[in-house]
Amino acid sequence: MVEYAWLAPVLPLVGYVFLLALGRRAAEGLVAGVSVILTFLSFLVSLAVFTALGAHPDVTGTYTMRWLTLGAHSIDVGFQVTHLNALMLVVVSAVSTLVFLFSKGYMHKDERFPVFYQYLNLFVFSMMALVVSPNLLQLYIFWEMVGLCSYLLIGFWYFKPEAALAAKKSFIVTRLGDVGLFIGIILLFLSSGSFDYSTVFQAATTGHLGLSWITPADLTTLTGILVFVGAAGKSAQFPLHVWLPDAMEGPTPVSALIHAATMVAAGVYLVARMYPLFVASGTALTVVAWVGGITALLGALIALTQRDIKRVIAYSTISQLGYMMMGLGVGAYAYGMFHLFTHAFFKALLFLAAGSVIHAVDTQDLFEMGGLGKKMRITQWTFLFGALSLSGVFPWAGFWSKDSIINATLQSGHMTLFWIAEIAAFCTAFYIFRVYFLTFHGKPRDESKMAHAHEGSWVMTVPLIILAVMAFIAGLFNTGLNNFGLQRYLMADSPTGLIGKVYPDNVPLMIISVTVALVGIGLAALMYWKPVISAEKLARNLSGLYRLSFNKFYLDEIYYGVVVWTGKLIAGIVDFFDRYILDLIVRMLGRLGYMGGVGLKYTQTGQVQTYSVIAFFGIMILLAIAMFHVGGVF
Amino acid sequence: MTGLGGPLFPIPTGSLLALGALLFCIGLFGALTRKNLIIVLVSIELMLNAANINLVTFSRLGVNPSLSGQVFSLFTITVAAAEIAVGLALLLAIFRLRRSSEVQDLNVHKW
Numbered sequence: 213m214v215e216y217a218w219l220a221p222v223l224p225l226v227g228y229v230f231l232l233a234l235g236r237r238a239a240e241g242l243v244a245g246v247s248v249i250l251t252f253l254s255f256l257v258s259l260a261v262f263t264a265l266g267a268h269p270d271v272t273g274t275y276t277m278r279w280l281t282l283g284a285h286s287i288d289v290g291f292q293v294t295h296l297n298a299l300m301l302v303v304v305s306a307v308s309t310l311v312f313l314f315s316k317g318y319m320h321k322d323e324r325f326p327v328f329y330q331y332l333n334l335f336v337f338s339m340m341a342l343v344v345s346p347n348l349l350q351l352y353i354f355w356e357m358v359g360l361c362s363y364l365l366i367g368f369w370y371f372k373p374e375a376a377l378a379a380k381k382s383f384i385v386t387r388l389g390d391v392g393l394f395i396g397i398i399l400l401f402l403s404s405g406s407f408d409y410s411t412v413f414q415a416a417t418t419g420h421l422g423l424s425w426i427t428p429a430d431l432t433t434l435t436g437i438l439v440f441v442g443a444a445g446k447s448a449q450f451p452l453h454v455w456l457p458d459a460m461e462g463p464t465p466v467s468a469l470i471h472a473a474t475m476v477a478a479g480v481y482l483v484a485r486m487y488p489l490f491v492a493s494g495t496a497l498t499v500v501a502w503v504g505g506i507t508a509l510l511g512a513l514i515a516l517t518q519r520d521i522k523r524v525i526a527y528s529t530i531s532q533l534g535y536m537m538m539g540l541g542v543g544a545y546a547y548g549m550f551h552l553f554t555h556a557f558f559k560a561l562l563f564l565a566a567g568s569v570i571h572a573v574d575t576q577d578l579f580e581m582g583g584l585g586k587k588m589r590i591t592q593w594t595f596l597f598g599a600l601s602l603s604g605v606f607p608w609a610g611f612w613s614k615d616s617i618i619n620a621t622l623q624s625g626h627m628t629l630f631w632i633a634e635i636a637a638f639c640t641a642f643y644i645f646r647v648y649f650l651t652f653h654g655k656p657r658d659e660s661k662m663a664h665a666h667e668g669s670w671v672m673t674v675p676l677i678i679l680a681v682m683a684f685i686a687g688l689f690n691t692g693l694n695n696f697g698l699q700r701y702l703m704a705d706s707p708t709g710l711i712g713k714v715y716p717d718n719v720p721l722m723i724i725s726v727t728v729a730l731v732g733i734g735l736a737a738l739m740y741w742k743p744v745i746s747a748e749k750l751a752r753n754l755s756g757l758y759r760l761s762f763n764k765f766y767l768d769e770i771y772y773g774v775v776v777w778t779g780k781l782i783a784g785i786v787d788f789f790d791r792y793i794l795d796l797i798v799r800m801l802g803r804l805g806y807m808g809g810v811g812l813k814y815t816q817t818g819q820v821q822t823y824s825v826i827a828f829f830g831i832m833i834l835l836a837i838a839m840f841h842v843g844g845v846f
Numbered sequence: 847m848t849g850l851g852g853p854l855f856p857i858p859t860g861s862l863l864a865l866g867a868l869l870f871c872i873g874l875f876g877a878l879t880r881k882n883l884i885i886v887l888v889s890i891e892l893m894l895n896a897a898n899i900n901l902v903t904f905s906r907l908g909v910n911p912s913l914s915g916q917v918f919s920l921f922t923i924t925v926a927a928a929e930i931a932v933g934l935a936l937l938l939a940i941f942r943l944r945r946s947s948e949v950q951d952l953n954v955h956k957w
Contacts, residue, residue: 818953821878821886828878 213264214271216257217293220301221340223254224308228333231326238326244316244671247329251309251336258301265298266697269704274346274410285405292346292409295705299549299698300343300481303556306682307473308336310675314564315465317672318571328368328463335361339474343481347407348397351482355393355446358475359386365470366462378458385455389445393482396438399423400489403431413488429493436489436496439482440503447479447533450507454768456530460522464567467522472529472563473556480536480552487545501541505621505629507534510765512639516646517751517762520576521566524647528602529559531636535617538629543713544620546690546699551613553698554686558601558610561679562644565595568672569651572665573658578650580661585652587665590673592652594680599648601683603641603729606722612687615725616715623715634728641732649740692717862903870896883940883947887933894926 227250231243265271276290312332319328338361342354367379401407403423404415415421421435422428443449448456459471470476483490483500490497511531518524532555539548568591569584570576585592601608604615614637621630656662667673690698699714738744751758760766869892876889898919905915941947 813957816955816957818956819950820952821949825878828874 213260214273214293215275217261217298217301217344218275218291220254220257220261220305221291221337221344223250223257224333224336224340226250228330228337231330231333234326236324236326240316240320240325243326243329244312247333248309248312248316250333251305251312254336254340255302255305255309258298258305261293262298262302265293265295265704266701269295269701272705276346285401287349287407288347289350290346291341291344293344295701296481296484296549297343299553299702300477301340303477303553304336304339304343304474307469307556307560308332310678311465311469311473311560311564313671314468314567314675315463317668318465318567319463324368328365331361331364331368332466332469335365335470335475339478342478347409348400348412349407351485352394352397355442355478355482356390358470358478359383359390359446362386362459362470362475365466366459368463368466369461372461374458375461378455378461382455382459385452386445389442389452392438392440392445393442396435396442399431399435399438403435409485416489416492432489433493433495436486436493437499439486439489440496440500443479443482443537444503445479446482447476447537448507448530449479449503449534449537450510451767453507453511453530454764454771457523457526457764460520460526464522464563464570467526468560468563468567471526472559476529476533477536477552477556480533480540480548483537483540484545484549487540490540491543497541497543499541501538501621501626501629504534504537504539504541505632507531508538508636509534509632509639512636512643513761514764515643516639517758519578521569521578521581521647521651522563522576524578524643525559525562525566528562528640528644531640532559532602535614535633535636538633539617539620542617542621542624542626542629544617544624544715546702546714547613547616547620549702550690550698551617553689554601554609554613554683557679557686558598558608558683561594561598561676561683562602564672564676564679565591565598568668568676569595571668571672573661575658575661578647580658581651581656582654582658583652583656583662584665587662588652588667590667590676594676595648595652597680597683599644601687602644603733604637604725605641605729605733606726607684607687609683609685609687611722611726611729612691615722616690618725619715619718619721620713622721623718624713634725637725638728638732641729642736645733645736646740649736653741859903859906862899866896866899866903868896869893869899881948881950883937883949883952886949887930887937890933891926891930894922898922 224247227247230246231238234243272292272294274290274292276288276292278286279289280287312329315328315332319325322328335358338354338357342351342358345351345354363379363383366382367376369375370379397407400412400421403421404412406412412421416432419428421431423431426434441452445452456471456476460467462471490500508531511527511529511534515524515527515531518527532551536548536551536555539545539551568588569581572588572591573581573584575581597608601610604611618630618633618637621633688694690696696714703714735745739747739750763769873889873892873894873896876892877886880886880889901915901919901922903915905912905918937947940952944951
């Protein structure tokens with residue numbers, strides 16, 4: 213089965229080509245139907261590969277063919293199946309199928325409906341191809357392709373200026389990270405002579421990664437951090453997280469698929485994929501842990517006060533990605549991936565439920581909603597499941613994965629990170645239930661919008677229900693119930709125990725975590741459901757903190773002041789150099805030719821006899837040269 | 847140094863070449879300086895004939911003197927006749943168009 217894993221990425225590619233051939237006028241049902249069926253087939257293939265690996269852990273394999281030979285080095289293309297890859301394939305194809313189905317309802321009657329599905333198919337192909345890449349170069353190619361698809365889909369409604377700006381911003385900010393990744397890949401190639409993971413890891417773990425200007429240990433750390441810079445750009449880690457909230461300008465299914473479940477998880481996947489390199493350099497791992505921790509807290513703090521429902525969930529995504537990075541950073545490889553797995557489901561669920569709400573009331577402002585629970589029963593319940601999962605309430609999926617990470621921070625001795633994680637967990641429970649109560653409970657704050665609110669058709673509710681079920685049970689894949697199947701599965705990639713540690717369950721900690729989550733939920737209920745505590749008064753009393761959070765710690769402004777201004781300054785200097793120095797030279801050359809032409813035109817008298825005289829004397833001179841200088845005509 | 851059948855008047859080769867050169871120079875001068883197109887055409891004929899004289903003269907020389915030079919000059923005369931016919935036809939056409947046969951007036955290629 214494993215040798216057919218290439219079908220998983222290729223099926224969406226077939227879909228993409230087919231939709232391209234159908235053109236922009238194709239019927240919605242046909243477009244969505246073909247896409248859903250192909251992605252579902254891709255999901256079945258992924259599932260088959262996943263289970264085949266589970267049954268026989270040693271059938272992992274690399275299938276490549278020679279692409280280029282550069283001197284002594286060669287570059288291959290192909291695909292590779294490991295336990296990590298198989299898990300990612302399942303997550304990506306599962307969420308894609310559901311999002312494809314949901315989009316049928318959400319994008320109904322959009323003018324560019326077929327184009328939307330084309331982009332989505334291209335994205336799913338790129339993402340899956342990224343996951344199964346056997347070497348860093350191929351990964352980088354598809355890494356850029358998912359970035360491109362993200363850009364296209366954020367800017368899908370390009371006629372909205374904010375969407376066009378957000379698309380540009382996401383592209384440029386992730387590009388900053390990609391530069392780091394690219395430098396890292398080149399350094400790894402130069403020092404190990406290959407793009408292949410196995411060769412690179414072999415060199416890194418045995419200390420053979422070396423260049424003349426740097427010690428092997430430093431080089432390992434440097435490349436690890438550079439790779440992490442790329443991962444941070446893609447996974448919206450501090451300080452490169454600013455693009456993700458703006459990316460919410462795209463259609464909501466895009467936010468669910470790309471900016472919650474899959475593409476942003478590519479950074480986490482990359483760190484997991486390159487884990488032996490990070491383990492070889494403890495420093496790089498510490499950087500990952502701390503950046504992840506800071507991101508988790510920062511995202512949660514900002515999410516507390518946002519008014520836009522999608523932005524709250526976007527900051528929540530940033531925060532949860534921070535958790536995953538932190539998990540990887542403290543050595544809990546399996547737990548980071550476990551959280552990626554559960555998060556993909558419950559965050560896609562939250563986004564799709566939010567999309568269902570937005571579809572119904574046509575606003576994203578939390579304070580224009582309220583009381584929607586009565587009209588949208590399914591959306592309310594599924595959102596509640598997602599929220600409980602995100603908050604980490606027993607026994608929802610998020611509880612198991614988040615608690616594993618928190619447990620790992622504690623047991624590996626990262627006390628500060630442990631407290632950061634607990635504070636962030638409290639904020640998480642609070643902000644997501646703030647959204648829940650503001651949206652579904654209380655009195656409608658905008659009657660006109662409420663009036664036409666209604667539940668979507670089955671294509672929208674079925675994915676919600678499936679995801680809600682997954683948000684409930686996904687955590688059970690890694691519990692005592694199945695003898696921690698997922699972590700055993702993932703750890704099978706490296707029997708030597710090179711890739712991180714696992715820890716036994718810590719029941720007192722679980723109780724603490726659930727209590728923290730429940731206190732957060734309770735506080736949210738007291739403020740937004742049964743308003744015992746006035747949110748306005750609290751905001752006024754803590755106005756400094758409130759404004760800090762509401763204005764996203766002024767990071768956008770700081771970036772605008774520092775990065776954008778510096779960029780503009782450099783661009784200005786380069787522009788001046790280009791315009792007034794390089795162009796001057798070019799213009800002078802042009803002017804020279806022009807002047808020559810103008811001068812010589814006066815010789816064109818049109819008098820044949822004049823021409824002949826000149827030709828005659830010219831021949832004479834040539835003959836004279838031939839006779840006296842060269843020594844004869846013949 | 848005799849041609850086929852021997853010379854009627856034994857003119858030295860140098861004189862013949864000098865005649866050719868002289869004719870050529872006169873023709874060239876005429877072609878470059880005369881204002882009337884007909885005279886220019888006549889001058890061109892002069893240059894052609896100078897070349898013919900050279901051809902005939904050189905046919906006397908060489909290890910194997912032969913008639914080929916003279917035959918060649920006959921061809922040249924034929925071609926020249928055709929050429930002058932075309933030339934005169936062009937001249938007539940130009941004259942009809944511009945009411946002038948002055949070389950200076952033919953300056954449509956002036957900048």
